[in-house]
Amino acid sequence: MKTTFVYDHYYKYAELENVLLTLEKKYPDLIKVESNCVTKENRNQYVAIISNRKTGDYLKKPGFYLDGNIHAGEVTSSMCALYTIDYLLSNYEDNPEIAQLIDEMCIYVIPRVTPDGAETYLSTPYSLRSVNREYNSEKGGIRQMDLDDDGVIRMMRIKTPYGAWKKDPKDPSAMVLRDPGDMNGEFYDIYPEGAFESYEGDENLKSSKETWGLDFNRNFPYGWFPEGRQEGAGDYPLSNIETKAIVDFVLAHPNIGGAAIGHTSGGIILYPPGTKPSAKAPVSDVRILKAIAKMGEEELGYKPLNIFDSFLSSQEFYDSGALDDWMFETQGIPAYTMEFWDIATKAGVPIKWGEKNVDDQAEDIKRFAACLKWVKDNAPQYYSDWKEYDHPDLGKVEIGGFNFKFTHQNPPENMLLKELENDARFNIRFIKAMPRLVIENTDVEVVDEGLYKISALIGNRGYLSTALSQTAKNIKAAKPVCITIKGGEIVHGLTEVKIDELCGYSATQTGVYFYGNIATEKNALAKKKLSWIVKATKGDTITITASNNKAGEVKTDITI
Numbered sequence: 001m002k003t004t005f006v007y008d009h010y011y012k013y014a015e016l017e018n019v020l021l022t023l024e025k026k027y028p029d030l031i032k033v034e035s036n037c038v039t040k041e042n043r044n045q046y047v048a049i050i051s052n053r054k055t056g057d058y059l060k061k062p063g064f065y066l067d068g069n070i071h072a073g074e075v076t077s078s079m080c081a082l083y084t085i086d087y088l089l090s091n092y093e094d095n096p097e098i099a100q101l102i103d104e105m106c107i108y109v110i111p112r113v114t115p116d117g118a119e120t121y122l123s124t125p126y127s128l129r130s131v132n133r134e135y136n137s138e139k140g141g142i143r144q145m146d147l148d149d150d151g152v153i154r155m156m157r158i159k160t161p162y163g164a165w166k167k168d169p170k171d172p173s174a175m176v177l178r179d180p181g182d183m184n185g186e187f188y189d190i191y192p193e194g195a196f197e198s199y200e201g202d203e204n205l206k207s208s209k210e211t212w213g214l215d216f217n218r219n220f221p222y223g224w225f226p227e228g229r230q231e232g233a234g235d236y237p238l239s240n241i242e243t244k245a246i247v248d249f250v251l252a253h254p255n256i257g258g259a260a261i262g263h264t265s266g267g268i269i270l271y272p273p274g275t276k277p278s279a280k281a282p283v284s285d286v287r288i289l290k291a292i293a294k295m296g297e298e299e300l301g302y303k304p305l306n307i308f309d310s311f312l313s314s315q316e317f318y319d320s321g322a323l324d325d326w327m328f329e330t331q332g333i334p335a336y337t338m339e340f341w342d343i344a345t346k347a348g349v350p351i352k353w354g355e356k357n358v359d360d361q362a363e364d365i366k367r368f369a370a371c372l373k374w375v376k377d378n379a380p381q382y383y384s385d386w387k388e389y390d391h392p393d394l395g396k397v398e399i400g401g402f403n404f405k406f407t408h409q410n411p412p413e414n415m416l417l418k419e420l421e422n423d424a425r426f427n428i429r430f431i432k433a434m435p436r437l438v439i440e441n442t443d444v445e446v447v448d449e450g451l452y453k454i455s456a457l458i459g460n461r462g463y464l465s466t467a468l469s470q471t472a473k474n475i476k477a478a479k480p481v482c483i484t485i486k487g488g489e490i491v492h493g494l495t496e497v498k499i500d501e502l503c504g505y506s507a508t509q510t511g512v513y514f515y516g517n518i519a520t521e522k523n524a525l526a527k528k529k530l531s532w533i534v535k536a537t538k539g540d541t542i543t544i545t546a547s548n549n550k551a552g553e554v555k556t557d558i559t560i
Contacts, residue, residue, distance in 0.1 A: 001421050002094075003086040009413050010075045010406075011082065013043055013119050016112060019082060020046055027089045029053050030102055036110060037245035040133065043115035045242055047249065048085050051106040058106040060553035062434040062462070063255035065333075066427060067110040067246070068262035070216045070323065072117025072128050076340045076410045076419055077262025081111035083420035084427045101431055104552075108253060113242055114216060125153045127405060129232060130216040131240070136227060141208030145194040148389055148399055155401040156193040157386065158205075158394055163187035173376075173385060173400070174369040177361070196393040217263075219243045222329045223275045223320030233321055246323065250331065257434045257468055257550040258292075259327050259335035260427060264409055267303070267342025268353055269296040272328040272335060274307035275320050282470035288463075288506050289334055292433055296336070299426040300419075303353055307337070310354035332472020334464070336430075340419050341411045347374035375402040379412040435462035435504055435551035437481065439544055441529075442558055451491065452534050452560060458483055458546045459527035460502035466551045467501045481548040488536030488560070499528055502551070536560045 004026070005019055024033045030052055035044040051058035066084060068077030088107065091098045101107070112118055117131040125146035144153050157165070157175070165188045168174040178187055191207055215232025218224070224237040238244040250256055271289040273281050286306075293304030305311050307325075308318065327335035344351050347370040349363075376383050379402075386400035406412055411419060441457040458481065460466055467478035480498040507524035534542060540560045547553035 001087055001424065002090050003083065004090045005086055007079060007083055007417050007420050010079060010122055010410070010416070012122050013112070013115050016078070016082060016115075017044070017046070019086065020048055020111075023048075023086065023089055027092070030089055030092060031085070036249055037241050039114075039116045039241060041116045041119075043119070045110060045113060045115060045245055048109045048111070049106065050085065050088055050102060050109065052103045055103045056553075059253065059255055060547065061104060061106045061255060062257055062436055062550060062552045063106045063108060063253060064427075064431045064434060065108050065250065065253075065256045065259040065327075065335075066262075067113055067260075069112040069114055069118050070130065070261065071263060072114050072121045072130055072132075073405060073409050074262070074264040074340075075118055075122065076264045076416065077338065078112045078118060079416060080262055080338075080340060080420050080423040081109050084424045085109050085111070087424045088428075098428075101428065104436065105431060105434060106255060107431060108249070108256065110246065110249075113246065117212075120212075121405070125151055127153070127409075128212040129210065130212075130214045131242070132212050133214060134211055135214045135232070135234075136209075137211040137213070138209040140197055141206040142191045142194045143197045143208040143211075144192045147193055147195070147391070148387070150384065152384070152403045152405075153193045154384060154399055154403070155190055156389075156391075157188040157190045157398050157400075159186060159188055159396070161187060163189045165190055168369060171369065171373070174372055176365055176369075193399050196391075214240065216240055216243050217323060218319065218321040220247065220321050220323050220326040222326040223322070225321065230319065230321060237321070243323075247326070250327065250333075254549040255552065256331075256333060257464060258430055259324070259333055260430060261323050261335060261337050262423075263337055263339050265341040265343070266339040266351065266353070267301070267345055268311070268339045269293045269300070269302045269304045270307045270311055270324070270337040270339065271304060272307060272325055274311075274322055274325045275318065275329070276308055278306040278309050282474070284507070285334075285469045285471050288469065289336075291463075291506070292334060292430060293336060295429045296338070296426045299429065300338075300340075300422045302339070302342070305354055328469075328471060330475065330477070332467070332469045332475060332477045334469060338423065340423065341409075343371050343374065343408050343411075346378075347371045371408060372402060375407045379407055382407045382412060433463040433504075435460050435464045435466045435468070435502070435548070437466075437502075437546045437548060437551045437554045439546055439554050439556045442544070442556055444558060444560065447533060450535055450537065452488075452536055453531055454485070454534050454542055454544075454558060455529065455531040456544050456556070457527055457529050458499070458502070460504055460551055461526075462504045462551065463506050464504045464550075465501055465507065466504075466548045468550055473501070479549045481546060481551070483530060484545045485532055485534075485542065486545075487542035488534040488540050491533040491535050493530070493532030497530060502526055502528065502548075534560075
């Protein structure tokens with residue numbers, strides 16, 4: 001796939017910024033780069049607005065939202081978003097399909113929601129959830145640190161007769177749990193590589209609580225719970241600069257009709273609702289959400305799952321406060337969480353997403369060992385055998401294992417491009433599903449001298465309704481389609497007509513019969529014919545305009 005830049009590594013902030021500003025300079029009519037907010041470390045949360053300015057105001061075109069890197073370590077998602085920007089612009093001149101999208105629609109992309117957090121992740125040995133700001137930290141325990149200065153925080157095993165682990169008899173580089181009947185042998189405790197931080201009251205070694213515990217995807221308003229219920233949620237909804245900037249942006253750009261939110265990992269496509277069973281959501285919404293997710297499965301090979309039904313570990317104390325739920329439940333926007341990269345499946349031990357009470361700790365350990373072997377075989381540059389280290393507090397320990405960042409959480413750099421290409425294909429298909437207004441079949445009929453009957457068909461040629469979803473209608477977020485007529489003197493008919501909704505073809509009822517035929521059982525109410533009686537003079541221009549906040553604005557001029 002043709003792009004301007006090369007995607008064989010993960011971009012730090014300066015390089016990401018350079019890509020955006022270079023593309024803006026190269027395609028000034030097609031992209032505008034803005035700072036959505038400035039972080040505490042003085043970096044920009046950039047937003048790229050992709051639309052042909054010569055074909056009209058981008059706010060009056062159907063809009064689509066794309067982002068990445070809500071979580072600092074999930075840098076694949078940031079690269080996916082950046083790649084989609086590059087691909088769209090680099091192929092505008094040669095690809096009529098891409099040109100049509102950029103001419104007729106608007107794509108909003110925030111490639112790196114947390115530039116501060118991602119920079120820490122990419123520039124240091126440390127991993128973190130969202131941002132490098134201290135939050136609810138606790139003293140005591142083993143605090144992660146790159147003791148051997150190899151640039152990676154790996155595992156650290158300590159030989160002790162009280163240990164819960166032992167070497168895997170099949171592969172001494174892997175570890176398995178000690179059997180209940182194991183009396184004699186070499187046993188170990190395993191911690192992240194790090195230094196011991198003494199604290200009054202500590203009796204046993206433990207992993208310290210993460211210092212940078214903020215989780216941006218628990219900080220959005222819908223379903224927000226405080227820290228006691230949900231770790232990392234922040235002091236109050238939108239208490240982070242970066243999350244508030246996203247919500248403000250979405251509200252300020254009401255043409256957004258679909259959203260793909262980038263994460264890693266797991267190789268799954270998650271769709272709402274995430275705070276209640278899908279059986280309690282409108283049936284038509286779930287059908288549409290599944291149909292769009294199916295396109296993602298075709299392009300990425302990822303399994304679509306409902307968040308609440310199949311992904312959450314608990315349906316009583318579920319995770320929430322996520323961006324996708326806020327978009328869907330408060331704005332009615334079909335929104336997806338894209339969990340890129342899936343090392344478990346590549347290692348031959350896929351996670352059984354959606355199956356209840358199947359996986360247990362023994363299965364997880366088996367999966368870990370398989371992933372470790374896969375890394376040694378396929379990405380050996382990210383693996384290190386166990387090596388002795390003289391720990392200042394713990395004596396002789398061993399440090400080893402894989403680099404979690406670029407094997408488990410993100411693909412090795414030489415495997416990155418395929419994820420980006422597949423995601424760009426899905427994004428393009430998703431963008432095409434947005435509602436799109438048209439005015440067609442205009443006609444002028446002479447009624448009498450100086451009197452004319454003007455008629456036109458107003459339609460929605462997109463997959464999604466102008467309302468987007470039944471949820472949008474239920475919460476009163478859906479806006480009508482407004483049709484106005486100007487020019488001459490309107491003798492009969494309204495100068496402004498409001499249509500509650502023009503359905504997309506997603507609402508067309510189809511059937512397959514027992515004997516094999518297929519049929520359209522009932523058309524979607526996707527079009528409406530209107531007519532007016534106008535008093536005018538030969539040569540006068542009559543202008544009909546149709547507009548909707550999600551489906552855009554279109555005009556046509558009729559000369560009498």
